[in-house]
Amino acid sequence: xxxxxxxxxxxxxxxxxxxxxxxxLLLMAVATGLTVASNYLPQPLLHLIGxxxxxxTGMAGLIVTAAQVGYGIGLFxxxxxxxxxxRRRLAVTLYLLTTAFLLISAVAPNGTVLLIGTALTALTSVxxxxxxxxxxxxxxxxxxxxxxxxxxxGLLLGVLLARTVSGALAEIGGWRTVYWVQAGLMLLMxxxxxxxxxxxxxxxxxxxxxxxGSIATLMRELPVLRWRMAVGALSFAAFSxxxxxxxxxxxxxxxxxxxxxxxxxxxxxxxxxxVANVAGRLADRGRVQLVTGVGAVVYLVSWLPxxxxxHNLAWLIVGIIALDMAQQALLISNxxxxxxxxxxxxxxxxxxxxxxxxxxxxxxxxxxSLAWIHGGWSSVAILGAALSTALLAAWLLxxxxxx
Numbered sequence: 001x002x003x004x005x006x007x008x009x010x011x012x013x014x015x016x017x018x019x020x021x022x023x024x025l026l027l028m029a030v031a032t033g034l035t036v037a038s039n040y041l042p043q044p045l046l047h048l049i050g051x052x053x054x055x056x057t058g059m060a061g062l063i064v065t066a067a068q069v070g071y072g073i074g075l076f077x078x079x080x081x082x083x084x085x086x087r088r089r090l091a092v093t094l095y096l097l098t099t100a101f102l103l104i105s106a107v108a109p110n111g112t113v114l115l116i117g118t119a120l121t122a123l124t125s126v127x128x129x130x131x132x133x134x135x136x137x138x139x140x141x142x143x144x145x146x147x148x149x150x151x152x153x154g155l156l157l158g159v160l161l162a163r164t165v166s167g168a169l170a171e172i173g174g175w176r177t178v179y180w181v182q183a184g185l186m187l188l189m190x191x192x193x194x195x196x197x198x199x200x201x202x203x204x205x206x207x208x209x210x211x212x213g214s215i216a217t218l219m220r221e222l223p224v225l226r227w228r229m230a231v232g233a234l235s236f237a238a239f240s241x242x243x244x245x246x247x248x249x250x251x252x253x254x255x256x257x258x259x260x261x262x263x264x265x266x267x268x269x270x271x272x273x274x275v276a277n278v279a280g281r282l283a284d285r286g287r288v289q290l291v292t293g294v295g296a297v298v299y300l301v302s303w304l305p306x307x308x309x310x311h312n313l314a315w316l317i318v319g320i321i322a323l324d325m326a327q328q329a330l331l332i333s334n335x336x337x338x339x340x341x342x343x344x345x346x347x348x349x350x351x352x353x354x355x356x357x358x359x360x361x362x363x364x365x366x367x368x369s370l371a372w373i374h375g376g377w378s379s380v381a382i383l384g385a386a387l388s389t390a391l392l393a394a395w396l397l398x399x400x401x402x403x
Contacts, residue, residue, distance in 0.1 A: 020138040020147070024196055028135050029151045031189045032128040033158030035098060038186070039067045039122050040162035041178050044262070048175045055111045066115045068362055070122030075355045079129045080211050082347030086201040087134050088193070094127035095190035099183050106179035128155055129354050131193075133346040136339045137200060142284060148339065149280020149332045156328060160269040202344060215348050222341050222349075227398035228334045229353055231292070233360025234391035235299060235330045238384045240364035241371075242306065242323060243269075245380040248372050254311055268317050272324025279332040288333045289399065295329035296395050298322055300388040307381035330391075 020028075042049065042063050050060035081090055098121055105117035132151050139147035169178045204211055219225055246265060250257040279291045302322035309316025338353050339346055364387065371379040 020135065024138075025135065025147060025150055027192055027196055028131050029154030031095075031154075031193060032131050032151055033154035033156075033161075034182075034185050034189055035095065035125045035131075035158070036128045036155050037158040037162035037165075038098060038102065038125045038182055039071055040159055041166040041182060042067070042118065042175075044163045044167045045170050045175045045178065048170060049114070052175065053108070053111050053114065059111050062111075062115060063118050066119040067122040068358075070119035071126060072355065072358050072362070074123040074126035075129060075351055075358055076215075077212070078123070078126050079351040079354070080215065080348045081208075082130050082133060082350075083202065083204040083345060084206075084208065084211055085203075086199055087130065087137075088197040088199050091127055091130050091134065091197065092190050092194045094124045094130065095186055095193060097124040098127065099186040099190065102179050102183035102186060106176050106183060128158075129350055130347070132335070133339065133350045134197075134200065136335075137202070137343070137346060138198070144339070145280040145283030145288070145332070145336050146277060147280070148335050149277050149283070152332055152335065153277065153328070156272075156324075156331070157270055160266040160324070162266075164264055164266045204345065204348075211348065214345070215352050218342065218345055218348060219352055224398065224402050225338055225341060225349060225352065227394060227402065228338050229356035230394045231296075231330065231391060231398070232334050232353060232357040233363075234387055234394060235295075235327060236357045236361040237364030237367070238299060238387040238391065239323070239327050240361040241368035241380060241384050241387065242320070244365040245368040245372050245377070246320075249310065249316075249377050249380075254377075255313075265320065268320050269324045271321050272326075272328050275325045275328045279329040280336070283333060283336040288336050291329050291333040292337075292395055295326045295333065296388070296392040298326040299330070300385065300392055302326060303381050303385040303388060306384065307378065310377040310381075 046060040046063060049055065049063065078094070101117050101120040101124060105114055105121065108114035108117055132148065132155070135147050135151045136144055166178050169181055204214070206214065219229075247262055249255065250262045250265065279295075282288070282291050302319050304319075305315040305322065306319030309319050334353065335350075338349050341349060367383055368380055371383045375382075
């Protein structure tokens with residue numbers, strides 16, 4: 001069925017694969033980008049927050065850790081609820097809770113309250129991972145790749161541009177302004193989603209504990225899911241290794257950039273988002289394995305210009321754009337593959353897949369920090385190339401074992 005051009009009525013129940021309007025697709029893309037940005041807004045502000053609240057460097061660094069832990073818990077505990085509860089209500093509830101938790105951070109009088117607000121915000125910001133499979137369920141089968149690509153383009157733009165916008169807002173009105181503005185945007189998204197999303201309820205017919213336990217069952221029964229989790233985890237590990245260590249490089253003697261200038265590098269990464277729709281359309285045409293293979297090869301090759309970028313800005317920018325384009329292609333192709341496995345368990349499959357991605361990203365960040373400490377940018381490039389080689393090998397093994 002072709003995607004419809006009308007806006008669904010607020011109380012209209014939707015059928016799986018019934019299509020969605022372009023306006024609703026755009027809204028869902030913006031909503032995912034804004035909510036996932038909530039986890040990245042504090043990163044360029046740690047020095048400002050630390051100075052304002054009297055935090056040590058270690059305590060300020062825990063803000064990033066709190067966001068990672070909260071998001072990881074939310075991926076496992078909250079995302080599967082999409083297979084249990086009505087999805088519009090679940091999404092809107094999570095957006096409203098994110099609004100409330102951002103306000104806690106905005107008025108935080110000390111570091112402890114800010115850490116609590118940060119962790120809770122990250123916990124409910126997994127609403128983005130409720131909206132993505134929601135969009136995939138609404139999409140007509142022939143358009144699913146394009147729809148997922150568009151929504152994920154919004155999500156990755158939110159990740160990459162959050163630091164740039166956060167730094168600009170902080171310069172205008174201080175670090176608390178960032179949280180106030182973000183809370184207002186989350187509230188607006190909750191209202192718009194409540195008005196425009198159709199209702200969609202596809203209950204799994206099991207209790208919540210059994211629902212969580214069934215995630216392990218799905219992983220055991222679906223070898224393609226396990227392989228795609230490995231591909232996703234390795235790609236996110238390399239992706240996080242780049243963006244974690246990039247700040248170290250650009251603030252070092254080799255470049256000596258200010259934090260505001262460093263935040264602007266996210267704009268170059270955002271250029272990679274142009275590949276999202278192309279990858280989605282190719283997936284719709286049955287070329288999803290081609291997209292994955294090309295993405296894996298580009299991921300590996302991109303570390304050559306990145307390595308040369310240790311003292312050359314032009315090569316560094318080329319490498320950033322290439323790697324981010326490869327990341328987009330891999331993420332879109334991975335999600336198109338796993339979403340097609342068991343449509344009735346799409347949220348639980350997404351929970352497993354994204355938890356694997358998150359674990360890989362956290363490991364990549366930690367390894368990149370160690371690589372920088374012990375060998376500088378050259379060691380980071382070697383780490384990235386090694387992770388990318390493992391990523392390519394995982395895809396090839398998937399093709400050999402699941403053909």
